[in-house]
Amino acid sequence: MTLPSLHVERQLSASVDLCYRQSVPILRVAHPSCSATISLFGGHLITFAPSGEKSLTWMSDNAIYDAKTPLRGGVPICWPWFGNTGQPSHGFARRQMWQLAKIEETPEGATIQLELFDSEASRALWPHRFHATVTFTLTHQADIALTVTNTDKHPWTMGGALHSYLAVEDSEQVNVEGVGCQYLDNFAAGKQCPAPGKVTFQEPVDRIYTGAKETLTLTDPLGNRRLKVNNRGATSAVIWNPGQAAAVKMADMEDNGYLKFVCIEAAIEQPTQVVHPRQSYTLATQLLDERYQG
Template identity: 40%
Template sequence: MDLHALPTLTNLSDCVSIVEQENTKIVRVIHEKATAGIALYGGHVISFQPSGKADLIWMSNSAKFDGTTPLRGGIPVCWPWFARIGSPSHGFARTQQWTLVEHRESEAGVIVTLGLTANPETLSIWPYQFSLKLHVAISDTLEVTLEITNEDDRAWHFSGALHTYLNVGDIRQTTTTGMGNEYIDSLQNNQLCQGDDELQLTDTIDRIYTKPEPQIHLHDPVLKRTIQVENTGHNCAVLWNPWSQGAQSMADMNDEGYQTMLCIESTVHAPCISTGITLQPGEQYQLKTHLSATD
């Protein structure tokens, strides 16, 4: 997606404007350090392109921006649960309309904050009061922080993820390190498995790495860069690529789309909806991912 080509609805500052794709409003950031886009639908980062570099974020060319389905690609916010332990899958945050809370800019970059609070639709799915803030710090690097606050008068549990889709030149030539050796394989009845220190994909992957290192590296010889992923607040890292058979089954992914993406997700994993992290009334929690690239 060419963010520069989207029609402008409102100019908020020299660097920040509201643009639109189909029915989705997007916060567009154009700064000397980087260009980025954050959709209000889902609180969803859809692009981060450092100046003079290729985008670190992958978005499907077939993603639907009409507000009827989650966006395919970018950094979906999965909350208040991850995966299919509740309905809808990955929670409701990624299909809610978020609001722009504030934006701040300096020579170093731009920080955009979006917000989401409980509403009749969320309460019909999950009967708790909450507030979410998504802080997106855009500079030479990208830092996305999901700030979760319990606004209820009782404790509740949550899991979730920042489900980052990374842009690569050719998945078959890409190698990943730092994810650790131990993983739960979702394709093998959630068996606990042991893997190698380096991963090069030849087929579908859907793994929950239980002991990731502080930094995961994605080595891309085609785009001639290494993407560094540093997650905090997580208890695992999920790696996912649907491969050819999975891509062909998705209406919002081109058949060849799997060839240029890999998900490395900052995840709070829980086996069921009644487990995960517990927040008492008034307590906060942060889940974060930090992305950078070196030649």
Template identity: 35%
Template sequence: MSYPQWLKVEPWGEHEVLVVSAPHAELKISLYGAHVLSYTPQGKSELLWLSSSAIFKKGKAIRGGIPLCWPGFAEGAEPFHGTARISEWQLDSYSLNDQLATLSFSPKVQTNLEATLTLEISEQLIMTLSTLNRSKESFRLTQAFHSYFAVSDYRQVAIDGLQGAVFEEKLEQGARYQQMGVLKPCRALDRIYGSAGEVSFTDSVTGRQVSIVKTGSKSTVVWQPGEAAAGMADVSQDTAEQFICIEVANTHLDPVMLKTGESSQMYMKISCL
């Protein structure tokens, strides 16, 4: 397929990556997994963390960027975090104006559960994951935008917007707590917050502030492996402390129940404040 000048194709390991030069940002997305690898707003530094040890081979999930966990997230998903991130996707449509670039993707092989990912790329990144149930049975959908944000050090980050939310800590066998005040990670954590609102974080070293707005999601996942990253072959150890995952999700706390013919949308907007 031939593309316009603002949309180029690059090989990246065994995958094809689209490089999108939008009016106010540059973005890279792998057609394997419809996986956003990089997003850089004009005049700003890279927003996403991508492991230099990431594996770009068929059958392997890519570590970093924004993986799509669909149509299952974590517990109960087979394979783990669903099939979307280890499937081939195709670019269905694209457009460009003086404000933004818009691209739409779908899996090359669709099932009775159909997915569409739409990106709107400008000084902010908007992602919408749509799901349509064409089967004759209801489906219990869990999903996530598993965003890895680049930071100076996760222990220098303050996450605002989760105050008062109840969360489950997976590292403590699902023990439940209430978030008191701004979240300042100081060690490994793997939490699901019952939170539908906007979240923002500030990096105290760089001063960068990032906002994450969402709809169609009542779970916010916050994850950083801490010392456990040393046992992950696809995590570059020299930068293992330089990311924090803040994920827009539907988890077991808020699954989407899709009846036959029903559809749903999960929406995320990322912007630098």
């Protein structure tokens, strides 16, 4: 992964600059505890690293920064649905320009909150009113919380995911633990399958683990790193790696890109979560290098 070269537009706080890469506005965080980049397009965490370390997230070198195409890598926000349960795929939130709501800094890190409101364009795709915020609390770990509030007069249902692409040295050598004992296989029309104790990636993987623990562990022996993924508000964990054959067909992914990441997603895979008027729901994930665990 090559970090994008960024044009600095202006300084927003002691640790945060507003930058651009092509058409995409990006917040660049350079705090003593960590570094990060966040795209306003999509409300999307691009990179995050504890100070002096490599990014915990993978970003494609072929990602398209035209402020129209969803970015490949990082942590996309899939909302208000996941997958192809609606159109466009994975919802419209990752295709919208979010607005900066606040920046707060402490000696421990930086907190950045973005917000998105319904619009005429969003209501044409999903006929409901809402207010969404995504809050990034960045210290030695990355905490991402998507909170959606129903500002309509009737209940509505939602799905979604925080689609974390986690950086690894070689996906075929890593494993994920904490997934539970069964999964739905998206390569077999959602067939329910028994699960071994670990997920490995010698073959393409697209699975919904309905009994996953809140904490999943990614072990990357070649990278000498263990990452903890702590999910909250999810009904399942989606584990995904496309494999070589699919990767070469993706214009926004390098042919060998599949070797450099695995996805562990906090997901509500079907739009079944009911949110009543004036109520809110939060879907959250935490990315943590085990070496920094308190």
